[in-house]
Amino acid sequence: xxxxxxxxxxxxxALLTMFGFVPQIFKIYxxxxxxxxxxxxxxxxxxGIFLWLLYGIHxxxxxxxxxxxxxxxxxxVVMGLYLKYRKNxxxxxxx
Amino acid sequence: xxxxxxxxxxxxxALLTMFGFVPQIFKIYxxxxxxxxxxxxxxxxxxGIFLWLLYGIHxxxxxxxxxxxxxxxxxxVVMGLYLKYRKNxxxxxxx
Numbered sequence: 001x002x003x004x005x006x007x008x009x010x011x012x013x014a015l016l017t018m019f020g021f022v023p024q025i026f027k028i029y030x031x032x033x034x035x036x037x038x039x040x041x042x043x044x045x046x047x048g049i050f051l052w053l054l055y056g057i058h059x060x061x062x063x064x065x066x067x068x069x070x071x072x073x074x075x076x077v078v079m080g081l082y083l084k085y086r087k088n089x090x091x092x093x094x095x
Numbered sequence: 096x097x098x099x100x101x102x103x104x105x106x107x108x109a110l111l112t113m114f115g116f117v118p119q120i121f122k123i124y125x126x127x128x129x130x131x132x133x134x135x136x137x138x139x140x141x142x143g144i145f146l147w148l149l150y151g152i153h154x155x156x157x158x159x160x161x162x163x164x165x166x167x168x169x170x171x172v173v174m175g176l177y178l179k180y181r182k183n184x185x186x187x188x189x190x
Contacts, residue, residue, distance in 0.1 A: 013146035013150055016143030017144065024132075035130075035131050037132055040122075045111070048109075051105075051108035055108055
């Protein structure tokens with residue numbers, strides 16, 4: 001009875017995960033605070049996504065390449081914001 | 096001149112990303128604080144990973160299934176910790 005559009009399921013899955021760090025970018029931009037965010041998590045994802053990108057280039061899979069270029073870019077932004085605001089936590093606690 | 100073991104590259108990429116949220120779990124467990132973590136990010140990844148899992152089951156790809164079961168499980172743990180500790184930020188600021 002239930003018919004699934006599997007191409008749509010895969011596409012939505014890809015979109016949600018490749019832009020997964022965007023809400024974190026907005027949150028950091030708004031609060032200017034990153035004290036609770038794990039930098040190890042960000043760094044681990046960045047290396048992992050970069051290796052996925054290399055692998056995607058190797059097997060010449062366009063979807064893998066595009067998805068990981070987007071993820072990699074958002075992760076670079078998150079890490080940049082992290083490094084910019086990492087000293088803000090104490091200030092926020094005092095204020 | 097440079098010879099890459101592409102299976103190793105893909106495997107390391109998969110391991111780093113499927114366990115990508117584990118450092119965040121450790122950080123929240125240690126600090127009991129989640130105020131700077133974006134719940135929207137966690138929720139978006141959880142839905143995305145769940146759809147990847149459904150897609151993996153559909154195309155019967157064992158690697159996609161295993162990777163996304165692991166990611167999904169770690170995300171459920173992060174979200175559980177988030178909901179447990181989300182009220183701790185003010186307390187931490189006062190202390």
